[in-house]
Every structure is written in structure tokens, then in C-alpha cells.
Amino acid sequence: MSKSFLAFVLLERPVAPDMMALATALRTRHPELAKEIDVGAEDARQGSAGGSILRCGDQLIAIMSMPAAIPQDPGLWSRASRAWPEAKAIAARHRGHLIVSVVGRNQHLLSTARLMTAVIGALIATVPECQAVVWDAKVAHPADLWLHLSMQSFAPFPDYPFPLWVDVLPFRFQKGIGAVTMGLTAFVGREIQFQTSRLPLDALIKKVAGLAVYLIERGCVLKDGDTFGGDERERIAVRYKNSDQFNGMPVFLCTDGSSYY
Template sequence: MGFFRKKSVEVDAPKPQRNLGLAMVTLERARPLPEGALLAFLLDNWPELPRAKEVRQEGDTLSFELDGAAVTLTLMRAPIPWGDLEGPARAAWHWPEATERLKTHLAHVLVAVLAPGMDRIATMLLLTRVVAAVASTTDASGVYWGEGPVVNAPDDFVEEAKRTSRERLPLYLWLAFQLSRNPDGTFTLATSGMRSFGFMELELVALREKPATLVDRAFNFAHYLLDHGPVLKDGDTIGLSAQERFRIRHVPSAVEPSRTVYRIEL
């Protein structure tokens, strides 16, 4: 994907919070965290990671140091409030059973990664791997990535996490790609979650392309930004090929007008 800069407009980009990553894994029942299986899963699937150090299990909390980051897993013997999950579950077009699976969970694991020495993407990649380890070795019924917010089935999350790298970011796990149908039959797509990386959200508004095509385009545009930084200025064009050029505008959101977003004009 390439871009051509036309003009520059200064926009206050959202700033990410301190380098703390949080996610939750919903559980069908509350059981002690399987320390041995969980750490083995990390080594088996990502052999480039060093072994965990300073491993401690105190009550319902398992903590360790991994690749310079402090990891804390806390078993919460109560469900996530349904008010937090209802919207993401209803919007989970990629997981039709989300509401059914999540509504009956009885406990959850809060996963926290504090990585002051890493950049934001490296922190989120490490968090993704730890969450996958939890989802694979417990009675998991779902994964809630609150910064989207987006929910995923445990098996889908684990399989996607195994394929991730710095070059292949798991944006379907990190971002919500919110689709809505307009009265005239067109579709609007808005991302949610880019702000956690310090970027404005993306919107593709009132378009007649198929929803799958819009999601694919938004994925590629978001990946480009995370790869290259906030290089897309108001009036730039971007495309996947020399023949394809889409204009970028910095405009108020069609979904939340108080925010400025990247609007992709197809």
C-alpha cells in the first residue's frame, strides 16, 4: 500500500495510555489457573519468547516476568457485567453465537501486561499471546478485548494469535469493525480501538460496496497506519496498487461528531 502526500493539516492525535495492556477471558466456571500448562503453551507456540521468570501464584493471582514485561493474571470469581459485553456481543457479526456463549459465563480472568520498555504494538502482541495461552488452557467461553471493544470465540482468538507477527498484526482481535446499514441501502463502517494506539479512528461512509469488502479495506488502511505511523494527512490519497487511489479526509465522525476521524473516500 502506498500513499501520496497532497497537503498537511495539523490534527491533535489521541494519545495512548501508559504502556499497559488489558484484556479478559470469560470462563464457564471458576477454576485455579493452570500455571504449568499456560507457561508451556507460550513456549510451545512462540519459542522465540524467553522463559517466564519470577513466577508466583498467590491465591487467585498468577504473576511472572516475560520478555521484560510484568504479566498478571487474576481469576475473578464473578462474571463481567453484562452491560459491558452486550454491545460488543450484539455487534459481533464474525461470531453469531457471541451473546449465547457469553451471557452464561460465571467467572473471568483479567490479563494485564505492563511493558514500559516496549512500544505499544509490541505490548499488544505480547498481551495477545498471553491471552491466547489463557483461552487455550482454561474453560474459556470468550475473549473480551476492551479497547475495541470486541469479543471473539476462544478457538478463533487462539488460532489467529498463533499466526500473528509484527508484519501480520491481529487487527480483527484488537479492533471493532462496526458495520451499519443506512436507510438508502448503503453501508457505513467505523473502527473502534485505533485510539488505544494513538491514532484517529477510520470511517468509510455511505458506500455500496459489500460489507466484506469494506472490512477488508478498513483492515488494510488500519494496518498501514500502525506500520508507518500517522503519515496520512488531510487530502492525501492511498491505494493498494498504482491504479487505486482513495482520498483521506480529517473530518468529524459520522458516528460521534465530537471526534475527528480519518474518512476514506472510495
């Protein structure tokens, strides 16, 4: 399981952020952080090396400007294009990127994700060249969605912006429909693969999203062989498996009564 996160902010052209403007935007967008944010004098000058440090309380956020495109990942952009038709075009034409990470190891994952998301939102608010964000090499979304949802960075459970960190992707299989997450492994070591012959697609997506945010909040509380559900009539079985459909990745295989394996 990942002990931290790495985000790439794709740029139309290479630029270095104005760190003072970033800090001001972060304070404005998230007043609860206002007294914790500090930018050192050297970082405020946008040094030629392209790297800067923002301090927020006891956390250090590193931001590095890179004058090149990120390596292409066709699978990432194919997934993103399901809901975002322009994804592949943005990926092909960007000419620079910002790397955003939290300095140090063994950080609390949810707290780190919240803070990084807030900082990325402030970056997008102050750097017009921002086109998209790739979160932890797994999830890609357009900059305007990040600008909007990142305002919820410090919202209480379950309203924080987990869709920026975890995708929920529908699929079909022989006996019905399913949905699989992408990005949850960083939080709890596995993805969710939910298969059903009973639920309509919208209910399935809602159920998987709800389970994902619950696991992000509580940790890996589902054990192999557990069941869960809203009442006794809705009992969903959970198995630890390596997915048959998705290249053997470790999943919580969730089924709602029929035999799938």
C-alpha cells in the same frame, strides 16, 4: 490514546491458571520466546489472592483471576453477535474472568499487543473454562478464534492477528455502503470510517482492514486532507472528523470521490 491494553478472558466458572502449565504452553506455541519466559515460585503456586506475574524478557504480564462476571456492555455484545451468534449467550452465562495486562506504562503498543495475545492464546490452551476474550473493552471474540489466530502473534506485517484487536463493521448510508473500525483508537487515536458508492462490500472490508493494519504498523501517518490509493485513478480522501453516524467519535473519514459531508 491508550498507553497499554487490558483484556478480559471470560470463564465458564472461576479458576486460577496453572502458571507453570501456561509458561510451558507459551514456550511450545512460540519457541522464539522460550528463553525469555520465567515464572516465580510464588506465582507458580496460584496464590489465594488470584494474581500472578509472568516475566517475558523485560516485560511483566499480570494475570488476575476474578470470581465474577464482567460488567455487561450491550453495545459490545451486539457488535460481536454480527459475526458470532452465540456472543450474547456467552456473555450472559459466564461466571468468572481473568484480567490480563502488561505491568508498566508507555510500552510500545504493537509489541504489547503481540505479547498479550500470545499469552492469552496460551491461557486458552491450558484453561478449558475459557469461553471468550474481550480486548480493551472494544472487541469480543470466541476463545477458539483466539486460540487459532494467536498463533500468529509474532508474524511479520501484515500477517499478525490484528482482527483480534480491531473489528471492521459494515453499515449503510444514504449514498452507498460504509465500514467503520472499532479498536483502532488505542493504536492511533482514531477509528476509520470509510464510505463508498463504488466498491462492493468485500472490497470495502478488505481495503479498511488493510488500512487498519498499515496504521497499526506505521502509526498515525494519515494527515487531515491527505489522499491515498493504488494508482492515480483511485484517490481516497481523508478528513479528520467527529463521526456523524457513530456518536461523534474521532475518525479518519475516508471517501472515494463523491461528496459525503
